[in-house]
Amino acid sequence: MIQPRVFSAIQSCRYAYRSFFSSAITSKYGHTLEILGDQYPTDEITNVTPAILSKIPLRVHTQVGHPLSTLRSIIESHYPDFSHLSSFSPLVTPFKNFDELSFPKDHPGRSVTDSYYINKNLMLRTHTSAHEVEVFSKGEDRWLLTADVYRRDEIDGSHYPVFHQMEGARLYSADASGMKEVEEDNERLSRHLETSNIVIEDIPHISPTNPVQQTHDPRHSELVAKNLKLSLNGLLLRLFGGSNSEEPLRVRWIEAYFPFTSPSFEVEVFFRGKWLEILGCGVVIQSTLDTSNVQGKIGWAFGLGLERIAMILYSIPDIRLFWSTDTRFLSQFKAGEITTFKPYSKFPSCFKDVSFWNPQDSAPLHDNDFCDLVRDVAGDLVEDVKMIDSFVHPKTNRSSSCYRINYRSMERSLSNEEVNGLQKNVVSRLTDVFRVEIR
Ligand code: PHE
Numbered sequence: 164m165i166q167p168r169v170f171s172a173i174q175s176c177r178y179a180y181r182s183f184f185s186s187a188i189t190s191k192y193g194h195t196l197e198i199l200g201d202q203y204p205t206d207e208i209t210n211v212t213p214a215i216l217s218k219i220p221l222r223v224h225t226q227v228g229h230p231l232s233t234l235r236s237i238i239e240s241h242y243p244d245f246s247h248l249s250s251f252s253p254l255v256t257p258f259k260n261f262d263e264l265s266f267p268k269d270h271p272g273r274s275v276t277d278s279y280y281i282n283k284n285l286m287l288r289t290h291t292s293a294h295e296v297e298v299f300s301k302g303e304d305r306w307l308l309t310a311d312v313y314r315r316d317e318i319d320g321s322h323y324p325v326f327h328q329m330e331g332a333r334l335y336s337a338d339a340s341g342m343k344e345v346e347e348d349n350e351r352l353s354r355h356l357e358t359s360n361i362v363i364e365d366i367p368h369i370s371p372t373n374p375v376q377q378t379h380d381p382r383h384s385e386l387v388a389k390n391l392k393l394s395l396n397g398l399l400l401r402l403f404g405g406s407n408s409e410e411p412l413r414v415r416w417i418e419a420y421f422p423f424t425s426p427s428f429e430v431e432v433f434f435r436g437k438w439l440e441i442l443g444c445g446v447v448i449q450s451t452l453d454t455s456n457v458q459g460k461i462g463w464a465f466g467l468g469l470e471r472i473a474m475i476l477y478s479i480p481d482i483r484l485f486w487s488t489d490t491r492f493l494s495q496f497k498a499g500e501i502t503t504f505k506p507y508s509k510f511p512s513c514f515k516d517v518s519f520w521n522p523q524d525s526a527p528l529h530d531n532d533f534c535d536l537v538r539d540v541a542g543d544l545v546e547d548v549k550m551i552d553s554f555v556h557p558k559t560n561r562s563s564s565c566y567r568i569n570y571r572s573m574e575r576s577l578s579n580e581e582v583n584g585l586q587k588n589v590v591s592r593l594t595d596v597f598r599v600e601i602r
Pocket residue numbers: 164165166289290291292330421424427442443444445464465466467
């Protein structure tokens with residue numbers, strides 16, 4: 164999955180988790196949740212929070228002039244003969260999000276600490292690949308799909324539990340005529356890239372751990388993988404090639420693993436001294452096409468994270484800004500144009516620490532549970548959350564955690580009373596719901 168994940172301690176806190184959400188949800192919603200006008204029953208694994216549900220109707224990727232919408236339409240215009248889809252509901256079954264795409268039963272992405280569940284049978288999609296089978300089944304063989312996706316995550320300037328992905332896919336006939344089409348396309352794309360001012364580091368060959376699929380003719384797979392790379396390099400050139408910085412853009416291809424593509428790759432872009440992962444892709448596995456009732460085809464798919472790319476292109480420093488309704492943010496942008504974000508004055512930060520002893524009879528609180536609790540209390544008034552200390556008392560064996568919360572609004576100065584009130588609320592939820600003992 165594209166965002167870096169922390170998979171440790173996944174099994175740790177089911178008990179606390181349940182009690183937190185059953186109290187959070189029932190107090191606000193009763194035993195059903197209303198989402199986009201429909202009612203859904205909750206159950207013991209429900210873990211969506213009001214803060215998360217409030218994002219579902221916003222659909223910023225389709226708001227004219229919003230940077231994410233402009234980026235979507237630029238990418239769409241790069242693929243003019245593809246179907247452009249952007250109105251799929253984020254509610255999907257775990258089957259569609261995982262099983263249909265051959266995720267193993269024990270994949271950590273399925274856990275309640277990593278994904279948001281409405282109930283056992285319904286979740287918020289964690290990636291746009293969740294719609295691959297649905298779209299391929301309709302007979303589409305070249306398409307882009309843009310959507311909001313949801314992953315439980317830590318809080319900082321580049322992670323937000325709701326973000327946007329764009330899935331792209333292209334299928335060819337797995338026969339001589341299809342391969343001729345790929346070859347012609349590869350030639351056309353290569354010629355275009357020769358004029359590029361991007362430095363692309365590629366991996367020369369596919370390793371045994373990232374194999375050509377058994378049902379594929381290796382020459383077909385190779386041509387299709389090449390087509391995928393050329394197509395995406397062309398897109399990156401389109402997106403980043405116009406930047407007037409003196410340094411050339413550096414892009415690197417690395418081998419990756421996804422349950423639903425093989426071979427698989429990731430693309431990273433060098434930005435502000437760091438390699439940033441911006442997309443995952445690969446040759447679509449045969450079982451996805453079989454499930455979709457597509458016969459005699461071979462093709463590729465990619466999924467890219469729109470926020471990461473938009474942050475680079477627009478120089479947007481904080482991922483929360485994509486959700487801002489402040490006119491100082493929105494009025495800076497015009498539909499179809501990429502312009503550099505002009506920061507307006509930053510309001511002061513207010514740091515608050517909370518230290519506590521974890522309950523003796525269960526594992527320490529999971530970072531994602533802490534972050535969702537804070538986000539549910541403070542919404543976008545929290546800029547980041549860091550665990551600054553943790554230790555186990557040598558004599559009593561009790562574990563202690565200390566988190567530092569940075570409260571800061573993007574839109575106004577927060578008063579001391581307001582921040583103290585938020586912090587008090589965080590502390591009381593911690594003790595009521597997670598049964599920790601404040602130190
Ligand atoms: N869905 C993958 C992710 O979210 C990205 C991906 C899409 C990889 C399509 C391969 C093919 O990380």
